[in-house]
Amino acid sequence: MPFWDKLKGNERDNSEEKQENEPERNGSAAPFGLELLITIVEKNKAEFYMDMIQAYEVNFQFSAPAHGTAKAEILNYLGITDTDKAVIFSVVREDKLDDLAYMLEQKFKTVKNGKGVAVSVPFTSMIGTSVYAFLCNAVNTVKGDE
Amino acid sequence: MNEKEYEMIFCIINAGFSEEVMDAAREAGARGGTVIRARGTAGKEAEERFSITIHPDKEVLMILVPKDIKDAVLEAVYKSAGMGTAGQGIAFSMAVNKTVGLQ
Numbered sequence: 001m002p003f004w005d006k007l008k009g010n011e012r013d014n015s016e017e018k019q020e021n022e023p024e025r026n027g028s029a030a031p032f033g034l035e036l037l038i039t040i041v042e043k044n045k046a047e048f049y050m051d052m053i054q055a056y057e058v059n060f061q062f063s064a065p066a067h068g069t070a071k072a073e074i075l076n077y078l079g080i081t082d083t084d085k086a087v088i089f090s091v092v093r094e095d096k097l098d099d100l101a102y103m104l105e106q107k108f109k110t111v112k113n114g115k116g117v118a119v120s121v122p123f124t125s126m127i128g129t130s131v132y133a134f135l136c137n138a139v140n141t142v143k144g145d146e
Numbered sequence: 147m148n149e150k151e152y153e154m155i156f157c158i159i160n161a162g163f164s165e166e167v168m169d170a171a172r173e174a175g176a177r178g179g180t181v182i183r184a185r186g187t188a189g190k191e192a193e194e195r196f197s198i199t200i201h202p203d204k205e206v207l208m209i210l211v212p213k214d215i216k217d218a219v220l221e222a223v224y225k226s227a228g229m230g231t232a233g234q235g236i237a238f239s240m241a242v243n244k245t246v247g248l249q
Binding site for chain 1: 164240246247
């Protein structure tokens with residue numbers, strides 16, 4: 001029996017009765033894959049993008065101050081005065097990633113001074129069921145440290 | 147959304163060496179990078195064992211590159227700021243699944 005079924009107290013093999021929002025993941029114990037989304041944006045837009053990302057069932061994210069590497073002569077040529085950026089690290093569910101990426105793409109194109117870059121890196125393992133449930137926002141699936 | 151294969155190169159180097167590393171990476175084909183300030187955590191035990199001095203102030207340089215030039219960029223980074231240099235850098239790459247915002 002999959003480890004995940006034990007966590008839910010579900011003794012039967014219900015692979016055919018999986019809920020719609022729990023994708024089959026090739027026998028993995030965890031119903032949702034998680035990825036680390038790294039978003040690099042202008043410093044003053046970090047909060048805006050964090051709010052946007054949070055709407056996609058993202059419970060954990062943090063940002064770090066950073067700066068770009070463009071050379072001074074290029075900045076002077078383009079009339080840009082600062083290269084301050086923010087790097088936002090967000091833990092995102094795999095099944096939400098396509099929608100989130102589409103939203104970010106639209107925002108990068110349309111928001112004034114809102115251009116940025118985002119990449120995602122998949123998680124390969126994790127320890128702690130309640131932490132996992134928190135990160136994938138599985139509020140109805142895992143209760144406490146059962 | 148871009149499905150072309152990219153890799154993210156992370157270079158952890160002593161503070162102040164990011165421009166040097168970025169120059170080397172540019173020569174190997176990289177376009178730009180982002181620098182985060184960081185702090186090393188290696189203990190005194192490691193310093194004594196390997197007879198090296200750990201500079202706690204670090205910079206993490208993140209460079210997103212197409213997969214086909216990843217090796218060249220890593221090599222350039224290693225030559226300009228590897229462990230044998232003042233930059234005392236380490237570099238590694240991670241395959242990224244999706245990329246957004248690249249043209």
